[in-house]
Amino acid sequence: MGFDQYHEPPEELPAQTRTFARLCTSLTEEAEAIGWYEQRMAVETDGEARAIMHDAQGEEFKHFCMDLEFLLRRTPLWREIAAGILFQEGDIVEHGEEAEEEATEDAAERGAPLSGGDSLGIGSLREVAS
């Protein structure tokens, strides 16, 4: 079993960063699985088999979203940028540029940590989307 989610020696990393790295790896794996199912469904001719893959892909969507939400809760800046891009109509790249600029400027102005910092990173604990 490998531990290649760590880019730096794990023993030098704080527990918080190790957890963060594990969830980043998990997020990547879920995205890969979503892509694999998409490809399998594209070539599968058996409808019943395709239905199972479709169902399995739905599971991966859920896992991906849970991983992402965890990471966003622990990283206020990432969360703020995501809020400016996700579920918005219009030009994605434009939203991305604007969201990044606003979020980093706002964070700098108010002296908030861009990531990590000394906060316990608890934030919202709500599970039902508003």
Add this chain to the structure above:
Amino acid sequence: MSHLLREHAPITEGNWELLDSEARERLTPALAARQLVDFSGPHGWQHSATNLGRVKEIGDPPSKGVNAAQRQVLALVELRAPFAIDRSELADADRGAEDANLDALDEAAHAIAVAENAAVFHGWKAAGITGILEASPHDPIELGENCERYPRHVAKAVEALLAAGVAGPYGLALGPETYTRVLETSEHGGYPLLDHLREVVGGPLVWSPGVRGAAVLSLRGGDFLLEAGEDFSIGYEHHDADVVRLYLEESISFRVATPEAAVALT
């Protein structure tokens, strides 16, 4: 260095991780309000007030022919729960002890979580915070001690919200005594009351230390707004040869945008 002055504390990096992790573990289940209301932030330690979007006219402007109005804001409250940890316990933790005594931190975490919940649900006049339950225009529904009638009472609260045009899903905040009573009760046929109530509200049942009685509130969003300047953090006060004095801190404000989006159960 931030105002928390953590770098000045005689605490190793490993022990800061231990303290932060312990605080997070203790706070998370007790922070009922954060499981039920909208949360904005953290906006940073320098964030001092919430914009209310309103103005108050002020008389006697410095020049004739000029009207004046002053912006209304809600100042954030700093909540701080101090605690002391024996340095010998921290030294033991550095040696690998798994059972370092962090009771004082646990108590501080509980106290500050209770304060946040109580301010959100019952208000805090001195801080200018109106609580969810004191803002609600609905008549409180009496819960009583007969648990078998709880689903009926909670359904009545949901009905009151629907009648007021407040959509779900809804959440149920239960004070510790009520929560325990619900947890211990099974209805006829052994069906747990907890599950039945969850079905009635269509959302979570939340253990809510600091809440008296219970409350049903909408989780649709936009009704109850908790704003954090600094989110929970541990800071350093001072130390001597025996103990390190620390504190848990946050800065928050809370507003009720839709008073009719909650019903109190007493």
